[in-house]
Amino acid sequence: MPKQVLVTDDDPEIRDVIRIYLQNEGYRICEAKDGQEAVDIVGRESVDLIVLDVMMPRMDGIKACLKIREKSRVPIIILSAKGEDIDKITGLTTGADDYITKPFNPLELVARVKAQFRRQSYSEKETGPSGGCSVIEIDELVIDSMGHRITVSSKEIALTPIEFSILELLAGHRGHVFSVEQIYRNVWKEDKYSSDNTVMVHVRNIREKIEMNPREPRYIKTVWGVGYKIE
Structure with a gap:
């Protein structure tokens, strides 16, 4: 339909x-x-x-x-x-x-x-039966791709679809630094990238929801001049 x-x-x-x-x-x-x-x-x-x-x-x-x-x-x-x-x-x-x-x-x-x-x-497709590991655990952060659920310290966190995809991308490639352009292309599935602060705003929103202190993030790290990563 x-x-x-x-x-x-x-x-x-x-x-x-x-x-x-x-x-x-x-x-x-x-x-x-x-x-x-x-x-x-x-x-x-x-x-x-x-x-x-x-x-x-x-x-x-x-x-x-x-x-x-x-x-x-x-x-x-x-x-x-x-x-x-x-x-x-x-x-x-x-x-x-x-x-x-x-x-x-x-x-x-x-x-x-x-x-x-x-x-x-x-x-x-990526979270289907052949999509690999459906649950990612990083300290107190748990990402359930199949169930589309996020928990931090056993507390469920509500993310928008875009926020979930960004967090899943970074968590699924721990240690890899993604530039803003790479995040946009991977999450939005578009080659064309307009240089605005859309990705930055979404990352900030995620931090506000999952970090105890968003100013000193435990999970999503900024690599200045390069992009973002989860260690």
Whole structure:
């Protein structure tokens, strides 16, 4: 069955454009005109990915993202007219997997949607019966790839799909230093890398969740001028 994408935007013309382009790629589309409606749809329907505008009435995209993340790990792409770094960081910190600034090229949005599904597909294959070790243990950190669960000191930690993939990549190659570009290509499954702080923000979010003291990380180490690693 085709993947279902929930398009959330208070502008019907933008919803129409996104719907047309994604339907042309074979995706099923459902629509919401505000954040509350999006939360309600996620609660009652099976949704594979969400395109979520930020500035909306009733409930904005940031609040909706937080509410959705309480119960679901569905990939979320934030769509916003705000292009400042702080707005991007806010969107990613609340649990979004990607961020696109308005005005946007619909073909870029299609590419981002495909990249999320491609990453999801790779992850499912790699954690299948032939995917190697499904549980990685590093001190008090336990990564269960099959169950898609993270625990630290026996306490379960909620990570977004992107955060989980980054941590799994680093933990699965202990001692190997990955540059930001390499992390992006391995996790997003895209060759094209735009030089922004997306990866850095996700790494910071992971540290906030798994480290006792994120300023002095025990697990994810920064190799200055090179990238990140788990020793």
